Amino acid sequence: MEIKKATFKGSWERADQMPDARVPEFAFIGRSNVGKSSLINMLCNHKGLAKTSAQPGKTQTLNLFDIDNKWWICDLPGYGYAKVSKEKRFKFSKMIEHYLQKRENLVNLFILIDLRIPPQKLDLDFINWCGENGIPFMLVGTKADKLSPTQVALSQEKIEAALSEVWVELPPFQISSSETKQGRKEILNFIQECMGSVN
Ligand SMILES: Nc1nc2c(ncn2[C@@H]2O[C@H](COP(=O)(O)OP(=O)(O)OP(=O)(O)O)[C@@H](O)[C@H]2O)c(=O)[nH]1
Ligand SMILES: [Mg+2]
Structure with missing residues (x-):
């Protein structure tokens, strides 16, 4: 699958204020600075589409993007950024929780994990919360360009070993880099497959 046209639809502070969607939606989440917005831009081949920043906490709202008038992407705020106030952090998690539990057209969540740091x-x-709440997801290991292939494999192994303590079957896992575009084809194909099973 290729993306021809990606456009910004808008930002919302609450899931119940977002426009009703009649198309499949795919969301991106993970710790602040993990590379959510960069990955969205990489998938869309559109550098300035989602705002990115070297400083964590850039995305603070639920941001929607229309893709080829066929499906939507939601760029979510990062979780677990210690420098925002406690109150704001709470707001983030409620905002995210509501979005994930209430968004009826959400087809799949991409949970991004920085491959350079040990499982957090x-x-x-x-x-585990996503598992308990029945939210379908794929794990995406980010910033692979900053590691050697051996380190990347080791990092994936460590994450999967930690998950094996809880999960009988491991969730899908994709390595990615927004710099080298590693994983682009695979993620877009995964999205297409998900949409095939929705239609
Ligand atoms: N080398 C490298 N840097 C990356 C990659 N992805 C993101 N970055 C950098 O990591 C920083 C954070 O990227 P963002 O895409 O803004 O991260 P985010 O997860 O959207 O962050 P918040 O919106 O703050 O939660 C930026 O400086 C990016 O340039 C990658 O694949 N490789
Ligand atoms: Mg962001």
Whole structure:
């Protein structure tokens, strides 16, 4: 699958204020700075589409993008960014929780994990929460360009070993880099497959 036209639809602070969608939606989540917005831009071949920043906490709202008038992408705020106030952090998690539980057209969530850091409790807790809440997801290991292939494989192994303690069957896992476009084809194909099973 190729994306021809991606356009920004708008930003919302609450899931119940978002436009009703009659098309499949795919969302991207993960810790602040993990590379959600960069991955969306990489998938869409559109550098300035989702705002990115070297400083964590850039995306603070639910941002929607229309893709080829056929499906939507939602860029979610990062979770677990310690520098925002406690109140704001709470707001983030409620905002995210509501979105994930109420968004009827959400087909799949991409949970991004930075391959350079060992498995974090926060990520594992979030993944387990998604499992308990029946939210379909794929794990995406990000920033692979910053590691050697051996380090990438080791990192994936560590994440999967941590998940094996809870999960009988491991969720799908895709390695990616927004710099080299690694994983682009695979993620777009995955999206297409998901849409095939929806239609
Ligand atoms: N080398 C490398 N850098 C990346 C990659 N993806 C993102 N970055 C960098 O990581 C930083 C954060 O990227 P964003 O895409 O803004 O991250 P985010 O997850 O959307 O962050 P928040 O919106 O703050 O939660 C930026 O400086 C990006 O250039 C990647 O695949 N490789
Ligand atoms: Mg962002």
